[in-house]
Amino acid sequence: MKRDLFKGFAINAVDAKGRLSIPAGYRSTIEARSAVKEVTLSLRFEPNHIRAYDAYYNDFIYQQIERRFTPEQEVERAVALQREFSFVEPLPYDANGRIVLPAATREAAGIDRLACFLAFADYFEIWDPKALLASDRADPATIFHVRNLLKERGETI
Amino acid sequence: MKRDLFKGFAINAVDAKGRLSIPAGYRSTIEARSAVKEVTLSLRFEPNHIRAYDAYYNDFIYQQIERRFTPEQEVERAVALQREFSFVEPLPYDANGRIVLPAATREAAGIDRLACFLAFADYFEIWDPKALLASDRADPATIFHVRNLLKERGETI
DNA sequence: TGGGTTTCAATGGGAATTTATGGGATTGGA
DNA sequence: TCCAATCCCATAAATTCCCATTGAAACCCA
Numbered sequence: 001m002k003r004d005l006f007k008g009f010a011i012n013a014v015d016a017k018g019r020l021s022i023p024a025g026y027r028s029t030i031e032a033r034s035a036v037k038e039v040t041l042s043l044r045f046e047p048n049h050i051r052a053y054d055a056y057y058n059d060f061i062y063q064q065i066e067r068r069f070t071p072e073q074e075v076e077r078a079v080a081l082q083r084e085f086s087f088v089e090p091l092p093y094d095a096n097g098r099i100v101l102p103a104a105t106r107e108a109a110g111i112d113r114l115a116c117f118l119a120f121a122d123y124f125e126i127w128d129p130k131a132l133l134a135s136d137r138a139d140p141a142t143i144f145h146v147r148n149l150l151k152e153r154g155e156t157i
Numbered sequence: 158m159k160r161d162l163f164k165g166f167a168i169n170a171v172d173a174k175g176r177l178s179i180p181a182g183y184r185s186t187i188e189a190r191s192a193v194k195e196v197t198l199s200l201r202f203e204p205n206h207i208r209a210y211d212a213y214y215n216d217f218i219y220q221q222i223e224r225r226f227t228p229e230q231e232v233e234r235a236v237a238l239q240r241e242f243s244f245v246e247p248l249p250y251d252a253n254g255r256i257v258l259p260a261a262t263r264e265a266a267g268i269d270r271l272a273c274f275l276a277f278a279d280y281f282e283i284w285d286p287k288a289l290l291a292s293d294r295a296d297p298a299t300i301f302h303v304r305n306l307l308k309e310r311g312e313t314i
Numbered sequence: 315t316g317g318g319t320t321t322c323a324a325t326g327g328g329a330a331t332t333t334a335t336g337g338g339a340t341t342g343g344a
Numbered sequence: 345t346c347c348a349a350t351c352c353c354a355t356a357a358a359t360t361c362c363c364a365t366t367g368a369a370a371c372c373c374a
Contacts, residue, residue: 005219007197007247013335017349021334025247068228094351096334118243120235121219140202141244148261170325174359178324251360253324 004032006119011129011149013114018106019098020115026124027097030054041089041126043105047135050109053123060122114155116146129155161189163276168286168306170271175263176255177272183281184254187211198246198262198283204292205266210280217279271312273303286312 010023022030022039031037033056040058042051053061061084069077091099101111110128118125118132129146132138138146167180179187179196188194190213197215199208218241226234248256258268267285275282275289286303289295295303 005215005242007215007242007245009243015335017336019335024333064228096352098335100349118239120238121222121242122238137239139240141200141240144200144202144265145244145261152261172325174326176325181323249360252362255325257359 004029005121006124007121008119009145009149010117011114011146011153012117014101014106014111018101018103020101020126021096021098022093023117024097026117026119027093030056033057034059038090038092039099041091041102041105042084042087043108044125047131047137048109049128049131049135050105050111050126051123052126057122114150114153116149161186162278163281164278165274165276166302166306167274168271168303168310169274171258171263171268175258175260177258177283178253178255179250180274181254183274183276184250187213190214191216195247195249196256198248198259199241199244200262200265204288204294206285206288206292207262207266207268207283208280209283214279271307271310273306 006026006029008023008025010025012021012023014020027037030039033054036055039052039054042053044051065077065080065084069080089102089105091102093099101115109126110131111126112128114129116127116129116132118127127135129150133143133146163183163186165180165182167182169178169180171177184194187196191211193212196209196211199210201208222234222237222241226237246259246262248259250256258272266283267288268283269285271286273284273286273289275284284292286307290300290303
């Protein structure tokens with residue numbers, strides 16, 4: 001199992017059926033780390049966005065929880081497991097590298113016709129571009145690159 | 158994994174397709190350190206230029222972040238990861254040692270038809286030659302060597 | 315040491331492939 | 345039987361691959 005990391009950013013379109021292409025670079029990371037062509041979505045709040053990762057990282061999360069809590073900390077352990085394993089959505093992507101965004105998750109994240117991908121080495125995030133620009137995540141580099149991607153697509157900011 | 162370092166300087170041309178040869182000496186450093194024929198670009202501001210490195214240094218950055226933050230410092234860790242992994246561009250180079258400079262990054266760095274490479278042991282930088290000469294980086298040695306490279310190419314400074 | 319030869323790096327152009335995306339057909343479950 | 349989800353195919357643009365050329369540097373051997 002290779003130690004490849006998620007890198008880079010992109011904006012892709014969400015079509016009428018709710019389909020969204022996972023950037024090719026992310027896909028090759030996913031497929032280098034495990035044979036499973038699938039991403040797992042986990043909705044995060046304030047500011048709302050989607051965290052996403054592959055089978056490799058999912059396994060890593062489990063092992064981390066196992067190590068972090070002692071047998072006495074059963075409640076804390078259960079809370080962590082519930083967050084990381086209950087309210088997540090495993091989505092296989094098709095031959096073209098697309099997933100179908102679940103409507104509720106998509107809506108909660110404020111994603112309309114465009115989705116912005118950000119890499120975080122172990123995992124990546126999916127944002128509504130405007131929500132990202134309006135959030136406290138918007139440092140100068142973020143603003144520069146996201147505005148640029150929107151401009152390249154002919155979107156008026 | 159050998160402990161080779163980036164050394165030296167060069168000016169290469171950017172062609173009509175935005176392609177740019179990585180200097181052969183840098184390439185052999187990259188390939189001695191990691192087997193991955195790829196450079197990662199990271200746009201830096203004020204003065205605008207490109208920082209570039211290989212998989213080896215990228216991994217080093219990741220390990221440094223891992224060591225610096227505890228599991229409780231998830232937010233701080235995410236900020237660091239976003240800076241180092243989101244707004245970067247991993248670019249494999251072809252059999253001739255060329256990458257394709259992304260238009261937005263190239264433009265922001267002010268790079269037109271020529272790109273100047275400077276080595277910094279662990280990583281290297283890519284500048285527009287004129288922007289470099291005009292910057293606070295322009296010490297006597299820089300001015301001497303960059304002017305020389307431009308003269309050898311028949312460029313009027 | 316010097317002249318010829320070979321190798322390699324940098325660059326240009328065109329062909330082939332991949333990516334992102336749209337639309338229709340098919341399946342299967344309620 | 346109808347709706348929704350999935351699969352399959354089409355396409356245009358962008359990207360990557362491949363081959364050719366040039367000029368410079370390294371090599372070699374008398």
